[in-house]
Amino acid sequence: MNRRMPQLQVRNLSVYFPVERGIVFRKRIGWLKAVDDISFDVYPGESVGLVGESGCGKSTTAMAIARLQEVNKGEIIFNGRDLLKLSSEELRSARKDLQVIFQDPYSSLDPRMNAFDCIAEPLRVQALRGKKADRQSLSQPVIADKVYRLMDKVGLAKEYAQRYPHEFSGGQRQRIGIARALALSPQLVIADEPVSALDVSIQAQILNLMKDLQGEFGLTYLFIAHNLAVVSNFSDRIIVMYLGTIVEIASSEELYGTPLHPYTRALLSAVPIPDPPQERKRSRTILKGDVPSPLNMRTGCPFADRCPDAKARCQNERPKLSTVKGITAEHQVACYLYDKV
Amino acid sequence: MQDQTLSNKAAYKPGECAPVILNVENLKTQFKTNQGLVKAVDGISFSVHEGEVFGIVGESGSGKSITNLSILRLVPVPPGRYADGHIYFKGKDLLAVQEDEIRMVRGGSISMIFQDPLTSLNPLLRISIQIEEALLQHHKINRKQARETAIGLLRAVGIPDAERRMDDYPHQFSGGMRQRVMIAMAIGCNPEILIADEPTTALDVTIQAQILELIKSLSDTRRMTVILVTHDLGVVAGTCNTVAVMYAGRIVEQAPVDELFAYPLHPYTKGLLASVPRIDEAKKRLYSIPGAPPNLIGLPKGCAFAPRCDKAMPQCTRAYPPEKCSSVHVDGLGASGNPGESNTAVFDDRHVVRCWLYSDEKDLNKIGSNL
Numbered sequence: 001m002n003r004r005m006p007q008l009q010v011r012n013l014s015v016y017f018p019v020e021r022g023i024v025f026r027k028r029i030g031w032l033k034a035v036d037d038i039s040f041d042v043y044p045g046e047s048v049g050l051v052g053e054s055g056c057g058k059s060t061t062a063m064a065i066a067r068l069q070e071v072n073k074g075e076i077i078f079n080g081r082d083l084l085k086l087s088s089e090e091l092r093s094a095r096k097d098l099q100v101i102f103q104d105p106y107s108s109l110d111p112r113m114n115a116f117d118c119i120a121e122p123l124r125v126q127a128l129r130g131k132k133a134d135r136q137s138l139s140q141p142v143i144a145d146k147v148y149r150l151m152d153k154v155g156l157a158k159e160y161a162q163r164y165p166h167e168f169s170g171g172q173r174q175r176i177g178i179a180r181a182l183a184l185s186p187q188l189v190i191a192d193e194p195v196s197a198l199d200v201s202i203q204a205q206i207l208n209l210m211k212d213l214q215g216e217f218g219l220t221y222l223f224i225a226h227n228l229a230v231v232s233n234f235s236d237r238i239i240v241m242y243l244g245t246i247v248e249i250a251s252s253e254e255l256y257g258t259p260l261h262p263y264t265r266a267l268l269s270a271v272p273i274p275d276p277p278q279e280r281k282r283s284r285t286i287l288k289g290d291v292p293s294p295l296n297m298r299t300g301c302p303f304a305d306r307c308p309d310a311k312a313r314c315q316n317e318r319p320k321l322s323t324v325k326g327i328t329a330e331h332q333v334a335c336y337l338y339d340k341v
Numbered sequence: 342m343q344d345q346t347l348s349n350k351a352a353y354k355p356g357e358c359a360p361v362i363l364n365v366e367n368l369k370t371q372f373k374t375n376q377g378l379v380k381a382v383d384g385i386s387f388s389v390h391e392g393e394v395f396g397i398v399g400e401s402g403s404g405k406s407i408t409n410l411s412i413l414r415l416v417p418v419p420p421g422r423y424a425d426g427h428i429y430f431k432g433k434d435l436l437a438v439q440e441d442e443i444r445m446v447r448g449g450s451i452s453m454i455f456q457d458p459l460t461s462l463n464p465l466l467r468i469s470i471q472i473e474e475a476l477l478q479h480h481k482i483n484r485k486q487a488r489e490t491a492i493g494l495l496r497a498v499g500i501p502d503a504e505r506r507m508d509d510y511p512h513q514f515s516g517g518m519r520q521r522v523m524i525a526m527a528i529g530c531n532p533e534i535l536i537a538d539e540p541t542t543a544l545d546v547t548i549q550a551q552i553l554e555l556i557k558s559l560s561d562t563r564r565m566t567v568i569l570v571t572h573d574l575g576v577v578a579g580t581c582n583t584v585a586v587m588y589a590g591r592i593v594e595q596a597p598v599d600e601l602f603a604y605p606l607h608p609y610t611k612g613l614l615a616s617v618p619r620i621d622e623a624k625k626r627l628y629s630i631p632g633a634p635p636n637l638i639g640l641p642k643g644c645a646f647a648p649r650c651d652k653a654m655p656q657c658t659r660a661y662p663p664e665k666c667s668s669v670h671v672d673g674l675g676a677s678g679n680p681g682e683s684n685t686a687v688f689d690d691r692h693v694v695r696c697w698l699y700s701d702e703k704d705l706n707k708i709g710s711n712l
Contacts, residue, residue: 053545169633199400200572204616204629211626226545229575233618233627256620270550271620272575276599278621279579286554287547290515 005080006041007220008065008188013038013074015060019295032294034060036244037073039321042188047214047221049235049252051228051267053291057244058224059103062190065222066100067091078188093131099181103193105173109165115176116161119147122183150179153216154209171202175209182213190222195230207234228271232256237330240264243294243302246321250331260324260333263303301336309337359391362566363412363534368426370404370411373419377638381407383590384425389534389583394560394567396581396598398574398613400634404590405570409536411436412568413451414443430534448475452527456539458519462511469507472526479530494525498555517548521555528559535560536568541576553580574617578602583691586610589635589645591661596692606694608650644697654697656705662697663704 015035020026035057042048050058063069065076067083076083078098086094099122102108109118120143127138148158154175165173174194181189191210195203207230213219225231231238232252240248240261248261259265266285273279287306301307304314313336323329324338370382382404389395399405410416412428414435428435430451435443447453452475455461463471472494473487482490488507495503498521511519520540527535537556541549557580560567569581577584578598585595586607594607605611615628632649644650647657656662697704 053547171633199634200574200613201400201616201630202633204618204627205631207618207627208629228546229618229620232620233622233624252624266547268620270547272549272573272579273619273621274574274578274602274614274617275619275621276578276602279575284550284554286550290517290548291545 004043007044007079008042008222009039009075009077010041010061010065011039011075011077013061013064013076014072015057015064015069016072030295033244033297034294035064036297038241038244038246040239040246040249042220042222044187044220045214045218046237047223047235049231049238050222050224050241051226051231051238052241053226053267055243055291055294056241057294058226058241059192061241062100062192062222062224066095066098066190068100092125092129096126096130096184097187099184099186099189101174101177101181101189101191101194104197105170105177106165106197108177109173111165114162114164115151115156115168116144116147118165118176119150119179119183120144122180123147126184146183147179150182153182153213154179169202170198171205174198174206178206178209178213182217182219185217186219188220188222190224192224193226194223196225196227203230210234228267240267243291243297245302245318246334247303248331248333248335249321250333251328254328254331258327258331260327260331260338261303261335262307262309262337301334311336359393361388362391362431363389363568364427364429365408365412366427366429368408368411368428369424370407370416371422371424373422374638379637380590380640381637382411383640385585385587385590385592387585387592387595389566389568391533391566392560392564393582394557394569394580396577396584397568397570397587398572398577398584399587400572402589402634402637403587405587406538408587409453409538409568409570412536413447413453415447415453445479448527448532449479449530450532451534451536452530452532453536453538454520454523454527454540457543458516458523459511461523462519464511467508467510468514468522472507472522472529475526475529490529491525494529495522497528497559498522498525499551500525516544517551520544520548520552524552524555524559528563528565531563532565534566534568536570538570539572540569542571542573549576556580574602574614586613589640590637591645591695593646593696594692594694600692604692606692606699607646607696608652608698609646644695652698656697662695662700663707664693664695665699666691666693 013035014037016031016033018028019030019032021029038061050061052058060069064071071084078094081094083094123138123143123146126134127143151158151161156172156175195206198206214221223231223234235252238250238252238255239246242263248264255264256268259268266287269282269285289306292305300315300317301319304310307314319334319336321332321334322340323332324340366386367384368382369384372379372381385408397405397408407416411423412435423436435446469488469491472491476482476487476490492503492507495507500506500518500521514522541552544552553576556567559565571577581598584598584601585592588609594610601610602614605614612628612630616630618627630649635645641658643658643660644662647653
């Protein structure tokens, strides 16, 4: 189905954080592999969900793609250009097409900027330092007009333009964040946990708004969340991460219908379903123990310690993400339980 | 006094339910602020039966946490104030007893676990000291015995290598393990009621499943009544027996869990259920309740949900709807989908709702004469 060129290609992306010891004489004692050699594609117009538990590297991946986080290895090819090789000048114009919606609508807005300025800021940056064409076309009235149109699109009344972030509710603040991300008409929007700080009834509003805007502006979403139910409702394809690696990629229907990786299965069975009779009927795989520390990870499968089906091989060799027999080509899994095609 | 509390429950058929262990009557907890009076809890009543898991659901600001803090009288006074109501625990009104008496209840016969296990544990003390503290307070035992008991508790909540981990500090535990430590502290004195205030909100979903499983098994093996506060309807569905839905400081609907999910009556409950994405359902556009939860300062007269409600009627903004048992209105429920099976077999007096949609002319006449 996806014969088109991918809009975003992530290749062997690795983000390591140095772990240091000592106050005066700092010494690096190891690396924390937050993201360890992951690759995936995002096609134009689709929503790709990135799920995993805290510490699995999903937010680090998102920030690395937006170049808000330094990368150790790999390539991030966006519209045919490797973002990691761009100069800061080139990056600024590339970022026009790649915007981020942040998790916490309370801390991602400047408390000293009113709603209008928050949304106008990316436009002003491009007007000052963007391409020549943008500098000329983005005059003050053009920016104002754009901001009001965006506010209308995300469901904020024009009268709210002069209000400051603290005067808005969480849901309204997230609407400002969305308007700001859309100000430069991006192609790809990275949404990092956009609804997890919101109440249930507001969550649905924001998710619906994001869907509507996708249809209207032809957006591609990379949607990051820990709530599997939200992700599966929102995304076309889902990437499941565990301890810095991708364990499974599948369409959201297939991931729920035929989850392959033992971790995905455990994750799915842990998600509560708001339906009492069905909850009682379900058989649960409750994982033992916690997610191990990503410090000094061993060479084998990162899930081997908690895996109910782990074999000797899993302890020493890391399985590669690949398609397996009997499953569609889009469904990939990194597990030795299945035979590679 | 106990007889009096039980007589309120005349609606329950004898033998059908376990006895009532906690009875909250018309509780009103308010806060004085510079902006005005916040009616955080505004006249709620409910009863919790022995051995059940009672769920309280609501969005932030709905008053669910303040309800729980009020039960243990932990609301800071001032600015807080218990304006009205009674909380009967085994016949004693917890709001009326002396301070030293309520102190024996706290952590003794009613104990509580909180949302964020990191901020609820003292970072400077080893967990052994923190677990032993409650044991020494409530029982006549020495340090050594307390330590023995504490190790047993840590084992009971599934902490491996309990003896060694006893002397670790809170930061040495992961989030799920910290919540287990909190639960160990809470069940130390064999409480009759365990209040769990969003116990899994800060945890990952696989860890959440572990903790909920633990709470359920503890409530079974120790015959412990649990009051579980959450905003996650999925958690409620899998854990609770009875559910109360709160909105703007009031209980808008209360029912046995199966019934609430199968036949929600209040428009807010219906909207809430429809707006939750479900993993077992195909992708669809979610229903969303318009607007946002109201500000609790200067709430307008009538039903607080009326401005967001698509079924709002003139009387909704005039007066707060009276409490109704659904059994009275079973016939009107054809709209919920299964009119055939919706009759007396499914519904009983335990399903109560506060909404003008389900009241009759008599109620309407009452507010008519008030105006």
